[in-house]
Amino acid sequence: MSVPSTSSPSPRQVPRAPTGPAATLRGLWRLARALLHGLHGLVVVLLLFPRLAPAAREARIRWWAGKMFRMLGMRLEVTGQFRPGAKLLVANHVSWLDILAVHAACPEARFVSKAEVRHWPLVNRLVDSARTLYLQRERARDALRVVHEMAEALKAGDTVAVFPEGTTGNGHELLPFHANLLQAAISTATPVQPVALRFADADGPVSTAADFTGDITLVQSLWALARARSMVVRLQVLTAVGTSHADRRALAEHLRQLIDDALQAQRAV
Numbered sequence: 001m002s003v004p005s006t007s008s009p010s011p012r013q014v015p016r017a018p019t020g021p022a023a024t025l026r027g028l029w030r031l032a033r034a035l036l037h038g039l040h041g042l043v044v045v046l047l048l049f050p051r052l053a054p055a056a057r058e059a060r061i062r063w064w065a066g067k068m069f070r071m072l073g074m075r076l077e078v079t080g081q082f083r084p085g086a087k088l089l090v091a092n093h094v095s096w097l098d099i100l101a102v103h104a105a106c107p108e109a110r111f112v113s114k115a116e117v118r119h120w121p122l123v124n125r126l127v128d129s130a131r132t133l134y135l136q137r138e139r140a141r142d143a144l145r146v147v148h149e150m151a152e153a154l155k156a157g158d159t160v161a162v163f164p165e166g167t168t169g170n171g172h173e174l175l176p177f178h179a180n181l182l183q184a185a186i187s188t189a190t191p192v193q194p195v196a197l198r199f200a201d202a203d204g205p206v207s208t209a210a211d212f213t214g215d216i217t218l219v220q221s222l223w224a225l226a227r228a229r230s231m232v233v234r235l236q237v238l239t240a241v242g243t244s245h246a247d248r249r250a251l252a253e254h255l256r257q258l259i260d261d262a263l264q265a266q267r268a269v
Helices: 021-051 054-071 098-105 115-119 123-129 142-155 180-187 218-227 248-268
Strands: 075-079 087-091 109-114 133-135 159-162 192-200 232-237
Touching: 021 054, 021 123, 021 218, 054 075, 054 098, 075 098, 087 098, 087 142, 087 180, 087 248, 098 109, 098 192, 098 232, 109 115, 109 142, 115 123, 115 133, 133 142, 142 159, 142 180, 180 248, 192 248, 232 248
Parallel strands: 075 232, 087 159, 087 192, 109 133, 109 159
Antiparallel strands: 192 232
16 A cells, blocks of 8 residues: 655745845845836836937936946946947846846847736836847747847847847856847848856855746845845856858857856856
C-alpha cells in the first residue's frame, strides 16, 4: 500500500535582500520617493508630452529614467558609446529595470515589449510614451509582424532595442539568444550594438536582490531592490557589429558571446 507524501510544497521563490529594521526603513523611504517620481512621470506624459518635440521628449525620458535609479538608492554607471543613427540594441535581460537603464543612456531607444504591458494600469501610459513596439508572444506569427515594424523603424533611422533571451536571467549566466528579431537588422543592413547589463551590490558582484526569475513578482522585486545596499547598475556599450548578409543564428550566438565575455570581464575586476 502506498503511503501519501507528507512533504510540504516548495516555498515560493523570492529575491534575497538585507532584512531587519534598518533595511525596512531604507526600503520604505526609497519606495515612497520612487512612487512620487513615478507619478510625476505620469503627469509629464499625460500633460506635457503631446506638446513636446521629439528631442524634448527624449531629454525628459533620459532625466526621468536616470532619476528613478537615484530614488531607489542605486547608482548607474555607463561605459562605452552608442553609435549615431539607426541601430538595433541587443542586451542581456536581468530585471524590469533594464529598460530604464538603457533609456537613461539612450532615451531614443524603442523597445520591443510583450503585449500584456498594454493592460498594466498607469504603467502602460509610460511605456507607450517611449514608442514601444508590442509583441504578442502567444501568437507565433506575430513575430513576423513585429520584425516588419522593426525594419520600418530602422529604415526611418530609429534605434530599436530587444532582449533576445526572451526572459530574465539570474545574472550569472546568459540564456540562449533567440534569433528571430535580428532579421529586422539583417534585412535592412543595420548595425547591431550589444549592451551588457549587470547589477551588483555590497553583498556581491551579482546582486541577489535584483533576481527577477521564476515566479518572483514585480512587487517582491521592487521591495528587494529598495532594501539593497550600495546597488550599482553597470551598463557597458560594446562596439557595433555589421549585419549585411549575416546568418541570424550565427549572429545571435556571436552577440551572446560578446556580451558574455564583457560580463565575465566585469565580474573579474
